[in-house]
Amino acid sequence: MKSYVLALDQGTTSSRALIINHQGEVVAMAQKEFEQFFPQNGWVEHDANEIWKSQLEVTKEALSKIDGGASSISAIGITNQRETAVVWDKKTGKPIYKAIVWQDKRTTDICEQLKSKGKAAFIQSKTGLVIDSYFTGTKIAWILDNVPGARKRAEQGELMAGTIDSWLCYKLSNHELHITDPSNASRTLLYNINTLNWDEELLELFKVPESLLPEVKSSSEVYGQTHKELFGEEIPIAGIAGDQQAALFGQQCTEVGMVKNTYGTGCFMLMNVGNAPVFSKANLLSTVAWKIGDKVTYALEGSVFMAGAIVQWLRDSLGFIEASSEVEALAASVPDSSGVFFVPAFVGLGAPYWDAYARGQITGLTRGTTKAHISRAALDAIAYQTLDILEAMQKDANTSIQVLKVDGGASNNNLLMQFQADILQSQVLRPKQVETTAMGAAFLAGLAVNFWSSTQEIKSISEEDRRFIPEPLNSKITNGIKGWHQAVSTCLTK
Numbered sequence: 001m002k003s004y005v006l007a008l009d010q011g012t013t014s015s016r017a018l019i020i021n022h023q024g025e026v027v028a029m030a031q032k033e034f035e036q037f038f039p040q041n042g043w044v045e046h047d048a049n050e051i052w053k054s055q056l057e058v059t060k061e062a063l064s065k066i067d068g069g070a071s072s073i074s075a076i077g078i079t080n081q082r083e084t085a086v087v088w089d090k091k092t093g094k095p096i097y098k099a100i101v102w103q104d105k106r107t108t109d110i111c112e113q114l115k116s117k118g119k120a121a122f123i124q125s126k127t128g129l130v131i132d133s134y135f136t137g138t139k140i141a142w143i144l145d146n147v148p149g150a151r152k153r154a155e156q157g158e159l160m161a162g163t164i165d166s167w168l169c170y171k172l173s174n175h176e177l178h179i180t181d182p183s184n185a186s187r188t189l190l191y192n193i194n195t196l197n198w199d200e201e202l203l204e205l206f207k208v209p210e211s212l213l214p215e216v217k218s219s220s221e222v223y224g225q226t227h228k229e230l231f232g233e234e235i236p237i238a239g240i241a242g243d244q245q246a247a248l249f250g251q252q253c254t255e256v257g258m259v260k261n262t263y264g265t266g267c268f269m270l271m272n273v274g275n276a277p278v279f280s281k282a283n284l285l286s287t288v289a290w291k292i293g294d295k296v297t298y299a300l301e302g303s304v305f306m307a308g309a310i311v312q313w314l315r316d317s318l319g320f321i322e323a324s325s326e327v328e329a330l331a332a333s334v335p336d337s338s339g340v341f342f343v344p345a346f347v348g349l350g351a352p353y354w355d356a357y358a359r360g361q362i363t364g365l366t367r368g369t370t371k372a373h374i375s376r377a378a379l380d381a382i383a384y385q386t387l388d389i390l391e392a393m394q395k396d397a398n399t400s401i402q403v404l405k406v407d408g409g410a411s412n413n414n415l416l417m418q419f420q421a422d423i424l425q426s427q428v429l430r431p432k433q434v435e436t437t438a439m440g441a442a443f444l445a446g447l448a449v450n451f452w453s454s455t456q457e458i459k460s461i462s463e464e465d466r467r468f469i470p471e472p473l474n475s476k477i478t479n480g481i482k483g484w485h486q487a488v489s490t491c492l493t494k
Contacts, residue, residue, distance in 0.1 A: 128193050221238065302392060
């Protein structure tokens with residue numbers, strides 16, 4: 001058996017390549033940032049060719065760090081920034097426009113029109129998603145309608161479209177593969193998560209010809225090989241998953257009711273809900289987590305807009321700290337927030353409130369309030385928002401959780417993780433291997449080529465860093481939760 005699996009982690013600001021051994025250890029890694037384009041207010045674009053070149057460069061760099069290079073790689077797994085759209089020429093392989101990034105807001109008006117026509121429930125019943133410019137379908141339609149001649153060329157079968165995973169597979173295979181997996185397809189507003197097909201009614205509604213779209217394969221199978229000229233050897237391409245679903249798999253949340261939360265700029269929480277979709281009553285998203293063989297696993301997903309970004313604000317705008325890592329010590333210098341609550345609605349509030357016009361506020365200030373109390377309230381707010389999402393999730397799924405698996409930068413904050421456990425009244429488990437997104441892609445690819453024999457074998461190599469045990473429920477915890485909800489209610493606009 002060959003020694004390693006290669007994970008390509010194509011993110012929003014950088015491309016990374018990680019080489020992982022049989023024990024689940026990262027033995028080599030390379031990373032490169034690429035340019036962000038902001039041509040108009042609310043528009044965010046990437047150069048798809050630059051993404052490809054950066055991903056190719058870091059892959060070659062990572063391979064150069066191991067004995068045997070490409071010849072020691074069993075398979076490649078791909079994980080990617082989700083929802084970002086690329087449209088390219090079928091003959092030349094050249095993009096006809098820059099990639100429109102998931103953060104881009106240019107199609108908000110299209111989405112509002114669909115909502116005003118009463119399409120929200122219809123779309124949710126098929127896709128599990130809310131109507132939002134976040135998703136891929138309206139981005140593809142915008143390119144077809146705004147690049148001269150693009151719609152006609154699409155109807156004549158001269159163009160291809162896809163998310164970043166599709167673009168990378170196409171380039172890695174020297175234009176042989178035009179594929180995606182259900183985890184990415186289910187983020188497009190064009191894919192029916194009940195039938196597991198591109199949906200004719202949705203394609204017509206969003207004006208996207210099916211001929212553009214990739215074939216939807218499973219998340220773990222050998223799709224094809226890399227072109228020999230790229231790395232000197234053909235390497236099987238064998239795993240694909242969108243970044244948050246990959247992190248769910250990387251955390252080994254393979255049983256119903258298991259939940260992970262990624263603490264980054266925002267928070268992404270996903271719950272494994274099993275082999276049938278659960279449609280949310282709290283505006284959470286229902287999505288495909290992964291498909292292995294004929295078995296499809298679904299997830300509920302909820303997002304917190306402001307998590308680590310709150311700490312950045314304390315650092316950059318208020319000057320409370322010089323480095324984000326200093327916030328834990330500052331917040332821990334007081335026993336609690338002393339009645340201060342921080343609602344970080346800088347860009348509105350997401351699930352379960354969904355108030356785009358809510359704005360941030362700090363309540364409970366007194367003459368005795370210090371920057372330590374405000375910093376403590378800021379960390380508390382990350383945990384309280386996570387509580388709101390998890391409570392909505394548990395109601396939707398009619399279950400309760402015992403353990404929350406965590407990753408991402410802010411999960412290294414022990415004060416925050418202990419407080420999270422206390423208010424959830426659940427254990428919080430942080431793994432030793434924090435590269436959960438890349439690990440998920442590697443595991444999916446490795447399973448396809450029998451590098452790992454089963455999910456049970458993968459579980460046996462996963463190690464805990466720390467498990468946070470909640471304090472017994474007491475009036476301080478319950479009063480804090482009540483105070484948080486009161487603070488949120490004062491900044492809601494609807």
